[in-house]
Amino acid sequence: MYSKISNPITNRNVNIYSKKGNLILKKYLTKLSGGSSKSNDNFFDMLEKFQGERMDDQRSSHIVSKIEPIKASTIKCGNKLGKKIGEGTYKTAYVTKCVKKIWGYEGEFSKSFKETDCKDSTILLTNEKNENFLREVDLQQKSKSPVIFKYGKCKDKKYNYKIEERFDEDLFDWLDFNIDKKISIMDNEELLNNFKHVFKQVLYQLRNLHEKNISHLDIKPENIMVKYYKDSRKIKKMVLTDYGFASEFPSKIKGTPNYIDPDIIHKSILTLKSDIYSLGITLLVSLLNSLGSFGVSDKVPFNEGLYEIIKYCPEPSESIENWISELFYPNNRKDPIFLDLLYHMLMCPRKHRYDINQVISHEWFNTDSSTV
Numbered sequence: 001m002y003s004k005i006s007n008p009i010t011n012r013n014v015n016i017y018s019k020k021g022n023l024i025l026k027k028y029l030t031k032l033s034g035g036s037s038k039s040n041d042n043f044f045d046m047l048e049k050f051q052g053e054r055m056d057d058q059r060s061s062h063i064v065s066k067i068e069p070i071k072a073s074t075i076k077c078g079n080k081l082g083k084k085i086g087e088g089t090y091k092t093a094y095v096t097k098c099v100k101k102i103w104g105y106e107g108e109f110s111k112s113f114k115e116t117d118c119k120d121s122t123i124l125l126t127n128e129k130n131e132n133f134l135r136e137v138d139l140q141q142k143s144k145s146p147v148i149f150k151y152g153k154c155k156d157k158k159y160n161y162k163i164e165e166r167f168d169e170d171l172f173d174w175l176d177f178n179i180d181k182k183i184s185i186m187d188n189e190e191l192l193n194n195f196k197h198v199f200k201q202v203l204y205q206l207r208n209l210h211e212k213n214i215s216h217l218d219i220k221p222e223n224i225m226v227k228y229y230k231d232s233r234k235i236k237k238m239v240l241t242d243y244g245f246a247s248e249f250p251s252k253i254k255g256t257p258n259y260i261d262p263d264i265i266h267k268s269i270l271t272l273k274s275d276i277y278s279l280g281i282t283l284l285v286s287l288l289n290s291l292g293s294f295g296v297s298d299k300v301p302f303n304e305g306l307y308e309i310i311k312y313c314p315e316p317s318e319s320i321e322n323w324i325s326e327l328f329y330p331n332n333r334k335d336p337i338f339l340d341l342l343y344h345m346l347m348c349p350r351k352h353r354y355d356i357n358q359v360i361s362h363e364w365f366n367t368d369s370s371t372v
């Protein structure tokens with residue numbers, strides 16, 4: 001269990017349970033405001049100010065400058081929207097309506113965008129600022145998945161659009177169905193080994209980003225897309241998407257409660273290691289079917305939740321056996337190698353956490369599990 005909090009005046013770590021630690025904690029809690037999800041900008045701003053470390057906001061400009069500005073690829077978006085298939089905070093995804101006649105009117109468009117591409121594509125609309133949208137498109141293109149076929153502005157000027165490879169659903173919905181049907185991946189050898197195998201695709205995508213010193217900063221099941229076989233539910237392809245928050249290191253604080261690196265209590269920036277924490281929680285949610293001790297309800301103010309959650313990070317001085325037995329009973333017998341991986345991915349302070357290469361080479365990702 002994590003038990004230290006840093007004194008913002010002396011920068012020294014103090015025991016959370018001591019009188020002094022409690023005082024510091026109260027100070028944190030009164031300074032910070034609550035809220036949920038991505039709309040926590042105020043909270044993040046306050047946290048940053050409180051910790052007194054101002055970030056350089058120019059950090060993303062060189063990424064933006066490398067891509068083509070949106071020019072003439074303006075299309076009528078309204079008549080291309082089929083069924084709505086997903087919605088996040090900024091973007092809404094629809095099946096692309098592929099009426100040949102409609103594409104035909106937009107000559108430049110129909111040349112580079114084949115009918116077969118269209119059939120398996122989704123059109124996402126967003127009214128985000130141009131600059132953010134372009135940065136996101138740039139990073140997604142560099143990561144090569146989901147493949148973007150076309151992007152630009154809608155004719156009515158209200159939205160930016162991107163047309164990209166369509167996935168069956170996001171990992172959140174895939175997991176939700178499993179819970180509904182009482183399918184436990186951990187108890188199904190085939191599904192479990194398939195899951196760890198395809199999850200590696202996400203790890204490689206993240207390694208690509210990290211090698212460029214870019215953190216994704218919003219890793220969670222809603223931002224991982226899957227294609228799967230409808231009968232067996234085995235996953236064919238899994239990719240990381242939504243580069244809306246991705247930033248070069250060091251980054252100011254943004255993300256999603258319960259997935260965000262709780263070490264921001266001590267250091268007001270996010271790093272590449274913050275992605276490893278979110279990835280660890282994503283694995284935990286996916287395979288143990290719930291957030292368990294690591295999640296707090298939406299009703300708990302964000303700042304209090306953070307304090308609750310950091311207590312469950314393993315510290316390097318805590319034995320893995322102790323950490324597992326406190327948090328994962330009765331799941332602790334299920335897959336000790338998996339829990340060993342989580343122990344190293346969720347560690348606080350973050351400098352002790354695995355980096356992406358250590359995650360990729362961990363035994364769990366490189367051996368098949370047996371459920372008997």
Ligand SMILES: Nc1ncnc2c1ncn2[C@@H]1O[C@H](COP(=O)(O)OP(=O)(O)O)[C@@H](O)[C@H]1O
Pocket residue numbers: 085086087088089090091092093122124146164165166167168169170222223225241242243244
């Ligand atoms: N390529 C895709 N194929 C299928 N669904 C997608 C695709 N991209 C996004 N979605 C759906 O749209 C939702 C919102 O997209 P996302 O890029 O996460 O935007 P936001 O920034 O609003 O979170 C996703 O959670 C997912 O359900």
Ligand SMILES: [Mg+2]
Pocket residue numbers: 088089222223242
């Ligand atoms: Mg999203």
